[in-house]
Amino acid sequence: MIFTEMIYDVIIIGSGVAGSTCAKTLVEKGCSTLVIERKALPRHKSCSGILSPRAWRFIQDNFGEIPKSSFSKPDYLAGVNFCFPNGMQMPVDFVESEAPQVWRKEFDYWLLLQSKAEIHDNTNFLNFEENPDYIKVNCISHDKNVSYRCKYLVGADGPFSNIVHQLYPEFRKRFPFVFVGQYFYDADLELAQNRFHFFVNPKLGYYSWCNKKDQFWNIGCAPLKPGRFLEFQRRVEEHLKKKHGLKIRRILHADGCYENGGMSATNHYLFGRGNVLVTGQAAGFLDFLGEGMTPSMISGKQAARAIITAQDTGQPLINLYEEMTMAERIHCSDTWNPLQLLSAKPLEADVKKAIMKLPAVDILYVLGGIAKLCKNYYGLGWGIPMIKAMLKRFLTGHY
Numbered sequence: 598m599i600f601t602e603m604i605y606d607v608i609i610i611g612s613g614v615a616g617s618t619c620a621k622t623l624v625e626k627g628c629s630t631l632v633i634e635r636k637a638l639p640r641h642k643s644c645s646g647i648l649s650p651r652a653w654r655f656i657q658d659n660f661g662e663i664p665k666s667s668f669s670k671p672d673y674l675a676g677v678n679f680c681f682p683n684g685m686q687m688p689v690d691f692v693e694s695e696a697p698q699v700w701r702k703e704f705d706y707w708l709l710l711q712s713k714a715e716i717h718d719n720t721n722f723l724n725f726e727e728n729p730d731y732i733k734v735n736c737i738s739h740d741k742n743v744s745y746r747c748k749y750l751v752g753a754d755g756p757f758s759n760i761v762h763q764l765y766p767e768f769r770k771r772f773p774f775v776f777v778g779q780y781f782y783d784a785d786l787e788l789a790q791n792r793f794h795f796f797v798n799p800k801l802g803y804y805s806w807c808n809k810k811d812q813f814w815n816i817g818c819a820p821l822k823p824g825r826f827l828e829f830q831r832r833v834e835e836h837l838k839k840k841h842g843l844k845i846r847r848i849l850h851a852d853g854c855y856e857n858g859g860m861s862a863t864n865h866y867l868f869g870r871g872n873v874l875v876t877g878q879a880a881g882f883l884d885f886l887g888e889g890m891t892p893s894m895i896s897g898k899q900a901a902r903a904i905i906t907a908q909d910t911g912q913p914l915i916n917l918y919e920e921m922t923m924a925e926r927i928h929c930s931d932t933w934n935p936l937q938l939l940s941a942k943p944l945e946a947d948v949k950k951a952i953m954k955l956p957a958v959d960i961l962y963v964l965g966g967i968a969k970l971c972k973n974y975y976g977l978g979w980g981i982p983m984i985k986a987m988l989k990r991f992l993t994g995h996y
C-alpha cells in the first residue's frame with residue numbers, strides 16, 4: 598500500500614467535463630486539486646459529441662475557444678431533426694446559434710489540461726473513508742493500492758458512479774439504468790449532415806438517433822432490454838434503409854454504456870453527504886435527447902463554488918450545493934417535461950413553432966407519435982414520477 602503525504606483540498610474522481618470544470622474553478626481559487634481518472638489519458642468516451650449552444654457559451658466564458666483539433670465534420674450543427682415512423686421529418690433549428698460537434702477524446706483532454714489541476718490517470722477509485730480531519734481515498738493505480746487524503750471529495754465519475762454507489766447503496770436498484778449503444782458506419786444516408794436526427798419511433802427502443810461525424814454515420818439506440826441491443830440496432834438499420842436510403846459499406850467501430858436519464862426525468866438528483874459531493878451525470882444531470890455535457894459542466898462549476906463558499910463561511914456544504922444547482926436542476930428536468938417543451942424552449946429549439954407550422958393532420962400524427970414513445974418509459978417505472986413532477990412544475994413553478 599502506498600500512502601501520499603499531502604492532504605489535498607479537493608480530490609475529484611473522473612476527468613470528464615464535470616470533473617474538469619470543477620477542477621478549473623477550484624484551481625483558480627487557489628485550492629490544491631487532484632483529478633483521478635481510471636483510464637489512460639486522453640481517453641475515449643462513448644458520445645455523439647454535440648455541444649448545445651448553451652454549452653458553447655459556457656465553454657467560451659470559462660475556457661475560451663474550442664481548439665480546431667477537437668472538432669469533427671460537420672463542425673457545427675444547425676439543429677435537431679425529428680424523424681417519424683412513416684418517414685416524415687420535422688427539422689427544428691437551434692434558437693441562438695449553431696452547436697459545435699467535437700470528438701470527446703480530444704475535447705475532454707483539452708478541458709482537463711486547461712484546469713491546471715494535478716492529474717493521476719490509470720488510477721481506479723475504489724472507496725473512501727471519512728475521518729474527523731480528512732477523507733481517505735482508496736484507489737488502485739498501475740496494479741498497486743494507493744491511498745490519498747483530502748478535505749473534500751467530489752464524485753464526477755459519470756452515470757455508473759462508484760461514489761454514488763457507496764453513498765446510496767440502494768440507488769442502482771431504484772432507477773433502472775438504460776443501455777445505450779452506437780455503431781460508426783461507413784455508409785450513405787439521405788438525411789441532412791448538419792443535424793442531429795432523433796427517431797420518434799417506439800419500435801426502435803427508448804431512444805434512437807444518428808449524426809454524421811467525419812467520414813462516419815454514427816447510428817445508435819437504447820433497446821427496451823439491455824441484452825437486445827443488436828436486435829434493436831438491426832431494427833434501426835432496417836428503418837433507415839426503408840425510409841432514408843441507408844446503404845452500409847462497413848461497420849467500423851461500436852461502443853456503449855449505461856445511462857441514468859430517469860434521475861432528471863423524474864427530478865431525483867443526488868448531492869452527496871458531509872464533505873463528499875456528487876456532480877455531473879453521477880448526480881443525475883442529463884438533458885432529454887441524451888445531452889449531458891451542458892448540465893454536467895454547469896453542475897461541476899457549482900460543486901466547486903459550493904466548496905469554496907463552505908470553506909470561507911462555514912455553511913453546510915450540501916445545503917449550499919443544493920441551493921446553487923436549483924436553477925440547473927429545473928432546466929434539466931424541464932427538457933424531459935412535455936408541457937415545458939411545448940411552452941418554453943428548454944432544448945434551445947422551438948419545438949412548438951415547428952409543430953404549429955405543420956398541417957393539422959400531421960400535428961395529430963406528431964403528438965400521437967410523441968405520446969407512444971413516452972409510453973415506453975412506463976416500462977422503466979418513470980411514468981408516474983414524471984407525471985407527478987410535471988404537474989408540480991405546472992402548479993407551483995418548480996419541482
Ligand SMILES: Cc1cc2nc3c(=O)[nH]c(=O)nc-3n(C[C@H](O)[C@H](O)[C@H](O)COP(=O)(O)OP(=O)(O)OC[C@H]3O[C@@H](n4cnc5c(N)ncnc54)[C@H](O)[C@@H]3O)c2cc1C
Pocket residue numbers: 610611612613614615616633634635636640642643644645646647648649720721722723753754755756758759777778779817853854856876877878879882883887888889890891893
Ligand atoms: C452514446 C451517447 C451519446 C451522447 N451524446 C451526447 C451529445 O451529443 N451531447 C451531450 O451533451 N451529451 C451526450 N451524451 C451524454 C454525455 O456523454 C454525458 O452526459 C457526459 O459525458 C457526462 O459528463 P461527466 O463528466 O459527468 O461524466 P463522464 O463524461 O462519464 O466522465 C466520467 C469520468 O469518470 C471516470 N471514472 C468512472 N469511474 C471511475 C473510477 N472508479 N475511478 C476513476 N475514474 C472513474 C470515467 O472513466 C470518465 O472519464 C451522450 C452519451 C452517450 C452514451
